[in-house]
Amino acid sequence: MKKLVALLLAAAMVFALTACGSSETTTTAAPTEAPATTEAKTEAPATTEAPAGVDLTILYEQDDSMINTYSQLAVNPEAPFADADGKAVDGVELNTVGAAALINWLLSEEGEKLAANYGFEEYGEYLFYLLDGCPVSTAEIPAATEETKQIRLSTTTSVNDSGLLGYLLPKFEEQYGYSVEVFSAGTGKSIANAKMGNADLILVHAKAQEEAFIADGFAAVIDGMDKERLSYMYNFFVLCGPSDDPIGAKDCATVKDAFAKIAEQKATFISRGDGSGTHTKELSLWPESLGITAEADSFKDYTDWYTSANAGMGVCLTMAEEMHGYILSDKATFLTFKVNNGQ
Numbered sequence: 001m002k003k004l005v006a007l008l009l010a011a012a013m014v015f016a017l018t019a020c021g022s023s024e025t026t027t028t029a030a031p032t033e034a035p036a037t038t039e040a041k042t043e044a045p046a047t048t049e050a051p052a053g054v055d056l057t058i059l060y061e062q063d064d065s066m067i068n069t070y071s072q073l074a075v076n077p078e079a080p081f082a083d084a085d086g087k088a089v090d091g092v093e094l095n096t097v098g099a100a101a102l103i104n105w106l107l108s109e110e111g112e113k114l115a116a117n118y119g120f121e122e123y124g125e126y127l128f129y130l131l132d133g134c135p136v137s138t139a140e141i142p143a144a145t146e147e148t149k150q151i152r153l154s155t156t157t158s159v160n161d162s163g164l165l166g167y168l169l170p171k172f173e174e175q176y177g178y179s180v181e182v183f184s185a186g187t188g189k190s191i192a193n194a195k196m197g198n199a200d201l202i203l204v205h206a207k208a209q210e211e212a213f214i215a216d217g218f219a220a221v222i223d224g225m226d227k228e229r230l231s232y233m234y235n236f237f238v239l240c241g242p243s244d245d246p247i248g249a250k251d252c253a254t255v256k257d258a259f260a261k262i263a264e265q266k267a268t269f270i271s272r273g274d275g276s277g278t279h280t281k282e283l284s285l286w287p288e289s290l291g292i293t294a295e296a297d298s299f300k301d302y303t304d305w306y307t308s309a310n311a312g313m314g315v316c317l318t319m320a321e322e323m324h325g326y327i328l329s330d331k332a333t334f335l336t337f338k339v340n341n342g343q
Contacts, residue, residue: 053341053342054321054337054338054341054342055242055243055321055324056240056241056242056243056317056320056321056327056334056337056338056342057240057241057242057243058238058239058240058331058334059238059239059240059241059245059249059250059258059326060238060239060249060250060252060255060258061236061237061238061239061331062236063254063255065254065255065256065284065285066236066237066238066239066255066281067234067236067237068158068205068234068235068236068237068277068281068330069131069205069207069231069233069234070128070156070159070203070204070205070231070232070233070234071203071204071205071207071210071229071230071231071232072103072106072107072201072202072203072230072232073201073202073204073210073213073214073219073228073229073230074096074099074100074103074200074201074219074220074221074222074228075094075099075194075199075200075201075202075218075219075220076217076218076219076220077092077093077094077096077220078217079092079195079197079216079217079218080216080217080218081195081196081197082195082196083196084192084196089196089197092197094197094200095148095150095151095152095200096200096220097142097147097148098144098148098149098150098151098178098200099151099200099201099222100139100222100223101141101142101144101148101151101176101178102151102153102172102178102180102201103137103201103222103230104137104139104141104222104224105137105141105172105176106168106172106203106232107134107135107136107137107230107232108136108137108138108139108141109136111168111172112130112134112136112232112233114167114168114171115128115130115164115168115233116128116129116130116233118163118164118167118168119162119163119164119332119335122339123335123339127162127164127235127331127332127335128164128233128234128235128332129233129234129235130232130233131231131232131233131234134231134232134233135225135230135232137224137225139223139224141176142176143176143177144176144177144178144179148178149177149178149179150178150179150181151178151179151180151181151200151201152180152181152183152198152199152200152201153165153180153181153182153183153199153200153201153202153203154183154185154190154191154193154194154198154199154201154202154203154204155182155183155184155190155202155203155204156184156185156186156187156190156203156204156205156276156277157184157185157186157276157312157313157314157333158205158235158277158278158313158330158332158333159203159332160182160184161184161312161313161314161333161336161337162330162332162333162335162336163332163336164332165182165184169182183198183199184312185274185276185312186272186274186275186276186277186278186279186312187204187205187206187209187275187276187277187280188206188209188274188275188276188279188280189274189275189276190202190204191204191209191210191213194213194218195213195216195218204277205277205330206276206277206280208280209277209280210229211229214228214229235330235331235332236330236331237278237281237328237329237330237331238328238329238330238331238334239255239258239259239326239327239328240317240320240326240327240328240329240334241267241320241325241326241327242324242325242326246265246267247261247262247265247267248261249261249262249267249326255285256285256287259285259286259287260286260287262305262326263286263287263290263302263305266302266304266305267305267325267326268305268307268320268323268324268325268326269305269306269307269325269326269327270307270309270316270319270320270323270325270326270327271306271307271308271309271316271327271328272309272310272311272312272313272316272328273294273308273309273310273311274309274310274311274312275294276313278313278328278329278330279294281328282328285328290302292306296308307319307323307325313329313330313333314333314337316329317329317333317334317337317342318342321342
């Protein structure tokens with residue numbers, strides 16, 4: 001593992017000096033909208049203390065600027081699909097029936113209850129919460145046919161690495177006969193995958209990128225819904241770091257103050273750097289005076305403490321653990337990482 005992280009770090013440093021961020025990344029992060037009134041549970045789980053071998057711990061959470069909202073969008077079969085070079089992709093066939101079936105099930109009373117209760121038994125606290133006023137589907141869900149059986153879901157790593165999809169999808173598949181193929185990456189890459197015609201629906205968490213997806217004609221309204229973007233659950237981003245917290249980030253008044261102190265003290269920070277929702281949120285938390293954006297040139301003078309990994313959440317958490325550094329993560333993935341002893 002040490003060798004793997006060393007190789008990843010070397011690659012990240014080259015990326016930081018020579019490459020640009022994902023084309024799907026926005027340079028100015030739009031705040032993720034907060035739920036109307038729903039508040040997250042605050043009781044401490046039985047697993048708060050890190051297991052042997054994992055020193056990384058949560059230092060800051062549940063700041064108003066750290067709410068993390070998830071949305072589903074069906075892909076429009078008439079969208080202007082294009083490959084990575086911008087060339088039109090013809091002959092794209094989407095499973096609109098399967099996409100609607102999965103969306104309706106996730107938004108059903110059954111699906112939402114399962115998502116809202118996920119993790120409590122194992123972690124002692126809820127990992128995801130339902131937004132107040134979130135859409136609830138009562139649509140009849142058709143059984144799969146040979147033509148509609150295969151569903152392609154393009155999604156963010158947080159709902160995958162946290163184990164949520166591994167918990168939900170088998171229940172949906174067994175009940176209705178579908179088979180869901182999951183493409184899991186940062187939100188930017190997941191949206192890019194759908195824009196190439198490789199997904200029937202997306203489940204992501206970056207409002208600005210989702211709205212651009214709609215504006216560019218890639219999203220569709222499914223029957224029974226009144227809009228393309230169906231926001232229905234949320235959790236929190238958390239600032240994690242070494243348990244001894246050498247710079248005192250946990251004592252800061254706000255999470256933005258904590259990020260300012262990380263920069264001031266030049267404390268090691270691991271950035272996703274991959275155009276994901278987590279990366280987008282991170283960029284919004286640095287002091288504007290630093291000028292840190294998704295572009296590699298924006299942080300070229302900070303590479304002695306700022307590492308842009310261009311990697312998923314699990315890999316970045318491992319890097320932060322081994323480098324005794326700070327990192328922004330969604331809470332669900334961090335708790336899964338911790339309970340699995342960093343594996």
